Amino acid sequence: MADLEITHPQIYAYLETTLAEEDPILREMGEYGRAQGFPIIGAQAGRMLYFLARAIQAKNVLELGSGFGYSAMWFALAVGLGGKVVMTEGKQSNVDRARDYFARAGLLDRVEFNVGDALTSAGRYRGPFDLVFCDIDKHEYPQALGVAREKLRVGGILIFDNMLWYGRILNQDDAATRAILQTTRELMHTDDFFTTLVPLRDGLSVSLRIK
Ligand SMILES: C[S@@+](CC[C@H](N)C(=O)[O-])C[C@H]1O[C@@H](n2cnc3c(N)ncnc32)[C@H](O)[C@@H]1O
Structure with a gap:
């Protein structure tokens, strides 16, 4: 079966028309991502990240898999003055590009860059993180769920992207799909998180740490 679009294309297009004018650097980053075919979360999900971070007044955010910084830019805007976003990314070239965008946005003081394996990098931080x-x-x-359990405070929010995996969760049996299904089951049945799956873009799981 071919990959599925999670949101009906016409509804997706309508949602795009509702978006307010973006921050100019975010817009530039979005255009770069689209031109390169780089899988960023995009503005619809970016607004959700921003919304959730602002709703809990997050000041410390840990991001696993930052790419060239698009989603981290949404968080950097959300955490405000004195807030911090810990970014983790395996590829030096992506981090270099991210650093350039944050410098131009005047937000370098809100981010920390870690190059290398994200789960190892996260181990260097005690937390607790708000998100x-x-x-x-x-x-x-x-x-990553294990790492989040160690680092996230009670009352904090955990978000996974791609939890609907372009529909592959319905019929594919490979390591990535199995891992997404396993993570979904665990999040939905554990008693330390309350989780909802949001079919926005490729599906976000949003979990509140309750214990
Ligand atoms: C989907 S992209 C991230 C996009 C970014 N979150 C955004 O929306 O702007 C995934 C990124 O994670 C990085 N990555 C994947 N697995 C990683 C790992 N174990 N450690 C560090 N980086 C990793 C890849 O190099 C890639 O840049």
Whole structure:
């Protein structure tokens, strides 16, 4: 079966028309991502990240899998003065590009860059974090959930991207899909998180740490 669009294309297009004018650097980053075919979360999900971070007045955010900084830019705007976003990314070239965008946005003081394996980088921080966002390689999601459990405060929010995996969760049996299904089951049945799956873009899981 071919990959599915999670939101009906016409509804997706309508949602795009509702978006307010973006911050100019975010717009430039979005255009770069689209031109390169780089899988960023995009403005619709970006607004959700911003919304959730602002709603809990997050000041410390841990991001696993930052790419060239698009989603981290939404968080950097949300945490405000004195807030911090810990970014983790495996590729130096992506981090270099991210650093350039944050410098131009005047927000370098709100981000920390870590190059290398995201789960190892996260181990260097004691936390607790107010919000953890995970967007690394999908087969690593179960391990990322373990890291989030160690680092996230009670009352904090955990978000995973790609939890509907372009519909592959319906019929595919590979390491990435199995890991997403395992993570979803665990989040929905554990008693330390309350989770809802939001079919926005490729599906976000949003979990509140309740214990
Ligand atoms: C989907 S992209 C991230 C996009 C970003 N969250 C955004 O929306 O702007 C995933 C990124 O995670 C990085 N990545 C994947 N697995 C990783 C790992 N285990 N450690 C560090 N980086 C990883 C990849 O190099 C890639 O840049």
